[in-house]
Amino acid sequence: MKPARLIAIAILVLISAGCLLANLLAPAPYAHQFRDLTDAAPSHQHLLGTDDLGRDRFSRLLYGTRVSLLLAPAAALLASLLAGLIGGTAGFLGGRVERAVMAGTDLFLSLPWLFLLITVRALLPLNVSPVVSVMVTFALLGCLGWAGAARVICAGARSFSQSDFVLLARASGSSGFRLLWRHFLPNLKPVLFAQFWISVPVFILAEANLGILGLGVAEPLPSWGSMLRELESLSSLSAQPWQFAPLIVFVVVVTSFHLVLTRQELPA
Amino acid sequence: MKKPSLLFTFLILAACGTLAQSGGQLRFCLHSEPKTFNPVLMQDDASETIRYLTGGVLVRLNRQTQQLEPELATAWKIGDDGKTITFTLREHIRFSDGTPFSAADVVYTIEQLMDPALHSPTGDAFRSGEGKVQAEALSGNRVAIIFPAPISGLDKQFDQVAIMSARSPLKEMAVLGPFVVSENKAGAYLILKRNPNYWKHDANGRPLPYIDSVRLDIQQNRDIEMLRLTHGEVDFINSLDAEYFDKLASQNPAMVHDAGESLDSEFMWFNQSANSPLPAYKKAWFASTNFRRAVSGAINRSDLARIAFHGHARPAAGPVSPANKFWFDAKLQPHPFDQKAALELLAQEGFRFEGDVLHDRDGHAVEFSIITNSGNKYRERMATMIQQDLSGIGIRLNVVTLDFPSLLERMTRTFDYEACLLGLVNTDLDPNSVMNVWLSSSENHQWNPNQKTPATEWEAEIDRLMRAQASSLDPRQRKEYFDKVQEIAWQQEPFIYLVNKNALSAISPGVHNVHPVVLRPQVYWNIDEMSLTSEVARSH
Numbered sequence: 001m002k003p004a005r006l007i008a009i010a011i012l013v014l015i016s017a018g019c020l021l022a023n024l025l026a027p028a029p030y031a032h033q034f035r036d037l038t039d040a041a042p043s044h045q046h047l048l049g050t051d052d053l054g055r056d057r058f059s060r061l062l063y064g065t066r067v068s069l070l071l072a073p074a075a076a077l078l079a080s081l082l083a084g085l086i087g088g089t090a091g092f093l094g095g096r097v098e099r100a101v102m103a104g105t106d107l108f109l110s111l112p113w114l115f116l117l118i119t120v121r122a123l124l125p126l127n128v129s130p131v132v133s134v135m136v137t138f139a140l141l142g143c144l145g146w147a148g149a150a151r152v153i154c155a156g157a158r159s160f161s162q163s164d165f166v167l168l169a170r171a172s173g174s175s176g177f178r179l180l181w182r183h184f185l186p187n188l189k190p191v192l193f194a195q196f197w198i199s200v201p202v203f204i205l206a207e208a209n210l211g212i213l214g215l216g217v218a219e220p221l222p223s224w225g226s227m228l229r230e231l232e233s234l235s236s237l238s239a240q241p242w243q244f245a246p247l248i249v250f251v252v253v254v255t256s257f258h259l260v261l262t263r264q265e266l267p268a
Numbered sequence: 269m270k271k272p273s274l275l276f277t278f279l280i281l282a283a284c285g286t287l288a289q290s291g292g293q294l295r296f297c298l299h300s301e302p303k304t305f306n307p308v309l310m311q312d313d314a315s316e317t318i319r320y321l322t323g324g325v326l327v328r329l330n331r332q333t334q335q336l337e338p339e340l341a342t343a344w345k346i347g348d349d350g351k352t353i354t355f356t357l358r359e360h361i362r363f364s365d366g367t368p369f370s371a372a373d374v375v376y377t378i379e380q381l382m383d384p385a386l387h388s389p390t391g392d393a394f395r396s397g398e399g400k401v402q403a404e405a406l407s408g409n410r411v412a413i414i415f416p417a418p419i420s421g422l423d424k425q426f427d428q429v430a431i432m433s434a435r436s437p438l439k440e441m442a443v444l445g446p447f448v449v450s451e452n453k454a455g456a457y458l459i460l461k462r463n464p465n466y467w468k469h470d471a472n473g474r475p476l477p478y479i480d481s482v483r484l485d486i487q488q489n490r491d492i493e494m495l496r497l498t499h500g501e502v503d504f505i506n507s508l509d510a511e512y513f514d515k516l517a518s519q520n521p522a523m524v525h526d527a528g529e530s531l532d533s534e535f536m537w538f539n540q541s542a543n544s545p546l547p548a549y550k551k552a553w554f555a556s557t558n559f560r561r562a563v564s565g566a567i568n569r570s571d572l573a574r575i576a577f578h579g580h581a582r583p584a585a586g587p588v589s590p591a592n593k594f595w596f597d598a599k600l601q602p603h604p605f606d607q608k609a610a611l612e613l614l615a616q617e618g619f620r621f622e623g624d625v626l627h628d629r630d631g632h633a634v635e636f637s638i639i640t641n642s643g644n645k646y647r648e649r650m651a652t653m654i655q656q657d658l659s660g661i662g663i664r665l666n667v668v669t670l671d672f673p674s675l676l677e678r679m680t681r682t683f684d685y686e687a688c689l690l691g692l693v694n695t696d697l698d699p700n701s702v703m704n705v706w707l708s709s710s711e712n713h714q715w716n717p718n719q720k721t722p723a724t725e726w727e728a729e730i731d732r733l734m735r736a737q738a739s740s741l742d743p744r745q746r747k748e749y750f751d752k753v754q755e756i757a758w759q760q761e762p763f764i765y766l767v768n769k770n771a772l773s774a775i776s777p778g779v780h781n782v783h784p785v786v787l788r789p790q791v792y793w794n795i796d797e798m799s800l801t802s803e804v805a806r807s808h
Contacts, residue, residue, distance in 0.1 A: 125685065
């Protein structure tokens with residue numbers, strides 16, 4: 001195993017353990033406002049300082065990582081499975097089925113999602129706890145984020161259906177399901193992985209943007225998305241570089257995930 | 269006695285000249301394009317800026333003293349019946365194109381203002397009852413305007429009425445104010461040139477305004493506006509928020525000005541509408557005065573002002589800000605932060621505080637949501653702080669940010685919300701401007717709109733007092749009535765007033781004779797007396 005991969009695995013284990021043990025590691029409750037210590041610099045008491053309401057940044061980063069690290073991949077997995085199922089089947093069957101499914105996918109992509117999300121927000125009760133709110137948000141992202149990936153997977157599946165190894169499999173008497181399970185899916189795995197890893201950071205940032213529709217992670221629960229929104233005030237960054245911590249963790253985690261992937265999975 | 273030398277006299281004159289440097293171009297930004305140049309049709313901020321800079325008015329509210337001062341009218345008198353106002357006009361005045369100004373122009377302007385086909389937003393303030401508004405030229409310099417019903421605070425309304433020429437071929441582009449629109453590059457900028465026929469002169473007889481022209485760049489992005497100010501491309505920002513103010517203060521403290529509490533307030537309220545789909549027990553909470561007062565007392569307003577607004581706000585006492593010198597009821601103080609007293613009030617209503625959770629007399633845990641508009645970081649911060657404050661008395665508050673159309677939908681149509689946090693931007697000092705908020709029959713009576721009959725005795729009393737103040741012509745009597753309204757609002761707290769924001773602005777040191785105030789337009793209210801240093805005038 002290459003050292004880079006080992007380091008990446010170690011980092012991911014460390015960060016996962018850190019956020020899972022947030023209850024023990026966090027020096028303060030993530031929602032508690034130390035109102036006499038707003039925008040404070042790092043100290044022994046507050047390792048990453050405090051935010052504009054006086055909340056401990058390190059505690060919020062631990063809990064925010066837990067929320068985003070758990071739910072963004074879950075949403076990406078849901079989206080990738082839907083994309084694999086819909087795109088893979090369409091590419092495998094080909095012909096009219098493929099054309100019909102891809103037309104439906106194009107229609108799905110062209111829908112004005114903003115209005116759909118506003119409608120969803122209107123249908124949801126206002127009195128939902130932050131935890132329910134975050135689950136709903138990522139479930140929505142998972143259900144809505146499959147279409148782009150489905151097109152890519154469909155194109156991959158189509159190219160396989162015309163390849164020599166599928167022709168050989170068909171000639172040797174493989175049935176439709178066996179062909180799909182034994183020959184298509186293993187070969188589609190790199191494409192699915194790539195779509196999954198692309199979706200994770202996209203969903204994390206999408207969650208931050210959904211906040212403007214009242215669908216993001218509700219206060220006071222932290223998430224990477226809500227913490228990254230703080231970086232909007234650019235001019236204060238030079239004075240408070242510790243505000244970059246969520247961004248650094250985000251980049252490190254996404255990079256580590258990519259390094260953990262095998263060489264065969266990456267080219268897709 | 270030795271006479272002063274010619275050189276000494278020259279130096280004195282030169283010094284005076286530096287203090288009030290004539291010429292140059294003043295630059296600032298509009299955040300949107302003006303929708304019209306017709307002064308009777310204006311209702312957006314950008315158009316109103318143009319009206320303020322170009323329009324000549326009969327009387328002007330001095331933004332610093334908050335007193336009415338003569339402009340095109342040298343004198344005015346309101347009739348005993350409160351229906352008639354007679355103006356004596358300044359003579360030998362011309363519009364920017366040279367057309368003479370007379371009583372006929374005032375008559376024409378009033379006709380335009382009250383023309384039902386034009387739907388003038390400015391004219392709405394003058395619609396007092398059934399019947400037509402009549403304007404009559406009594407002579408070349410006297411004009412009488414007769415309204416069908418009395419209007420309280422009538423003379424102050426004319427601060428918004430820019431006089432138009434009845435005879436000029438340029439129509440509304442012929443103006444009586446200090447500047448005239450000379451160039452309009454749609455979506456990019458406007459240039460206003462000095463009005464050559466402007467009637468005002470300074471104490472030394474020099475014609476005003478001192479500045480040759482004003483360039484108004486259309487700039488929506490506040491960050492770019494800030495950069496342009498720091499790079500010297502614009503000369504001031506009329507209104508800043510607290511965060512931008514602090515950023516600028518750290519870079520250039522001489523540029524920023526905090527004029528103190530403005531008229532704008534931030535407040536929250538509970539939905540008391542009978543048509544709301546809320547469960548009966550929640551309706552009962554929100555209808556309880558003690559519940560509302562307890563929530564109010566459990567909120568630390570000082571912290572909201574200090575943290576959410578970086579200290580550029582003050583705890584609010586009631587519907588009128590102390591910045592409104594005449595109408596503010598000085599007896600009222602902001603509700604103190606006292607969670608023990610809040611729990612005592614709640615106990616009187618049968619609420620029990622057990623295990624860090626508040627329960628009502630039927631055992632329901634007290635939990636409600638508060639909606640506010642997304643993207644407003646100050647309100648989001650306030651809501652999060654209120655969330656922690658209310659947890660101190662066992663109330664669980666869920667903060668929900670919504671896009672503005674969804675928020676309005678819930679507030680005005682479905683009434684499907686529990687509490688709301690919003691703000692009010694006040695531009696008018698007179699309580700008549702908030703009649704539509706306080707009358708129980710009004711659709712803007714947010715906590716319980718469109719009531720056929722007042723739901724509570726205190727709302728009936730507010731209705732009576734608001735109508736009484738609107739029909740009285742005696743300012744002191746009106747003040748007494750409106751003070752009582754403020755006191756009822758303070759006791760009942762249908763709106764829980766939180767903070768009054770400060771009026772913040774930023775001005776380049778190259779601009780002279782600037783005295784930022786809390787009334788709009790905060791910085792350029794005395795535009796005709798503002799001047800630029802010779803360096804700034806040359807560089808522009």
